[in-house]
Amino acid sequence: MIKEIENRRSIRKYLEKEVEQEKLTQILESARLAPSGSNTQPWHFIIVREKGLKEELAAADHNQRWMLKAPVFIVCVADIACRLEDTKNLYLDENSPEPELKQIIRDTAAAIEHILLEAEHTGLSACWTAWFKQADIRPILNIPNDKYVCGIIPLGYGDEAPGGRPRRKLEDMVRYESW
Numbered sequence: 525m526i527k528e529i530e531n532r533r534s535i536r537k538y539l540e541k542e543v544e545q546e547k548l549t550q551i552l553e554s555a556r557l558a559p560s561g562s563n564t565q566p567w568h569f570i571i572v573r574e575k576g577l578k579e580e581l582a583a584a585d586h587n588q589r590w591m592l593k594a595p596v597f598i599v600c601v602a603d604i605a606c607r608l609e610d611t612k613n614l615y616l617d618e619n620s621p622e623p624e625l626k627q628i629i630r631d632t633a634a635a636i637e638h639i640l641l642e643a644e645h646t647g648l649s650a651c652w653t654a655w656f657k658q659a660d661i662r663p664i665l666n667i668p669n670d671k672y673v674c675g676i677i678p679l680g681y682g683d684e685a686p687g688g689r690p691r692r693k694l695e696d697m698v699r700y701e702s703w
């Protein structure tokens with residue numbers, strides 16, 4: 525596992541090569557198995573291959589045109605309904621105060637990391653993107669107002685091999701027994 529963790533990069537250039545459904549299913553399976561608070565599994569995934577939709581999503585995602593080279597987008601959506609009973613009139617966005625929103629974002633983030641690592645494991649590349657506002661992304665895919673989009677993951681065969689981005693040192697982040 526450490527090999528995939530070490531080799532994974534955020535990739536922003538892709539070959540014109542389709543992603544096999546088998547690999548995509550395996551990647552989604554890895555997300556399905558992610559841990560979540562009280563096993564609530566708040567995530568949903570929308571697979572987008574259609575060019576027009578991808579264009580709209582990339583435009584709403586800070587106009588990151590490089591995303592369009594990836595044949596597949598996985599739109600990762602967190603659903604608060606697993607923690608709140610009545611969400612019919614709920615409108616979630618970046619300013620929403622609901623504590624449950626933090627929990628579903630946290631859990632969906634764990635699933636997204638599984639996606640990134642399983643993509644690496646299957647020889648594919650990806651990049652977590654989230655440079656968008658809920659209000660801009662949701663209408664493109666008819667996502668209801670009580671859902672929260674945690675990321676759009678372009679997925680495909682990478683066409684670049686960037687070096688690793690710097691990381692803080694272990695001794696700067698690890699403490700033993702107390703803060």
Ligand SMILES: Cc1cc2nc3c(=O)[nH]c(=O)nc-3n(C[C@H](O)[C@H](O)[C@H](O)COP(=O)(O)O)c2cc1C
Binds near residue numbers: 532534536588
């Ligand atoms: C929540 C989140 C949002 C991100 N959003 C973007 C994005 O919108 N565009 C982008 O190019 N990279 C984005 N990234 C990728 C980061 O820039 C990248 O993970 C970081 O620079 C470390 O590089 P590495 O992933 O290659 O190790 C995002 C990463 C995370 C975790």
